Amino acid sequence: MDPNSFMLEVIDLSFKYDKSDWLFKHVNITIRPGEIVGMYGKSGSGKTTMLKVIAGYMPPSEGAVTVDGKNVIEIVNKCAVHPVQLIWQHPEKAINPKWKMNDVLNEVEGLDHDILDMMGIQTEWFNRQSHELSGGELQRFCIAREFSPETRYILADEMTSMFDAITQAQIWHHFIHLIKTRRIGILAVSHHIHLLEKVSDRIIHFEA
Ligand SMILES: Nc1ncnc2c1ncn2[C@@H]1O[C@H](COP(=O)(O)OP(=O)(O)OP(=O)(O)O)[C@@H](O)[C@H]1O
Numbered sequence: 048m049d050p051n052s053f054m055l056e057v058i059d060l061s062f063k064y065d066k067s068d069w070l071f072k073h074v075n076i077t078i079r080p081g082e083i084v085g086m087y088g089k090s091g092s093g094k095t096t097m098l099k100v101i102a103g104y105m106p107p108s109e110g111a112v113t114v115d116g117k118n119v120i121e122i123v124n125k126c127a128v129h130p131v132q133l134i135w136q137h138p139e140k141a142i143n144p145k146w147k148m149n150d151v152l153n154e155v156e157g158l159d160h161d162i163l164d165m166m167g168i169q170t171e172w173f174n175r176q177s178h179e180l181s182g183g184e185l186q187r188f189c190i191a192r193e194f195s196p197e198t199r200y201i202l203a204d205e206m207t208s209m210f211d212a213i214t215q216a217q218i219w220h221h222f223i224h225l226i227k228t229r230r231i232g233i234l235a236v237s238h239h240i241h242l243l244e245k246v247s248d249r250i251i252h253f254e255a
């Protein structure tokens with residue numbers, strides 16, 4: 048496959064929940080390997096919904112999403128490993144509350160343990176369940192576990208919202224190093240335009 052054709056493509060994407068008005072219409076985005084695209088938009092405008100559609104967890108009302116040329120819905124239905132990973136906005140909802148963090152990490156095949164160090168994860172947290180960690184501690188696990196060797200694109204929904212400013216900068220520093228080295232494409236959603244200006248290669252304003 049021609050390396051120039053590797054990309055996540057959002058093509059004329061539109062979505063509405065049943066009986067509601069259109070949340071967004073005709074969205075077009077292209078994300079290349081190793082590129083960080085920031086997305087900024089009003090609360091409640093439909094950003095998280097759009098990330099779920101891009102990941103293939105909900106079908107679009109119109110349009111399509113392709114990952115290196117393949118339709119994302121087909122990938123979700125047929126492939127054991129998903130090249131597009133979503134870091135959920137609310138980490139406490141993204142982790143099975145019965146599992147210890149060790150189980151959460153063991154689920155990821157081939158996870159490089161250096162990434163746990165980069166995210167500042169301490170070994171004493173491994174035997175705890177999600178409710179026994181702070182929001183920021185849990186968010187570190189939610190970021191680290193998306194770095195399976197098969198991950199090609201990450202959709203990051205407010206992924207550092209639980210950190211103080213200094214920790215946020217440290218986490219982004221390591222995150223950027225990882226995704227540039229591994230050539231992972233990023234769509235980063237945030238309400239904080241100043242953060243996006245620091246970390247993104249380019250910024251899109253999400254408009255309904
Ligand atoms: N399953 C659902 N059924 C119907 N409406 C929904 C559903 N999930 C979300 N919504 C509505 O869709 C709209 C967009 O929600 P969404 O979570 O995508 O916004 P957002 O831009 O991510 O907001 P925020 O910036 O606050 O995270 C909201 O009005 C929300 O109430």
Ligand SMILES: [Mg+2]
Nearest residue numbers: 094095096136
């Ligand atoms: Mg949201």
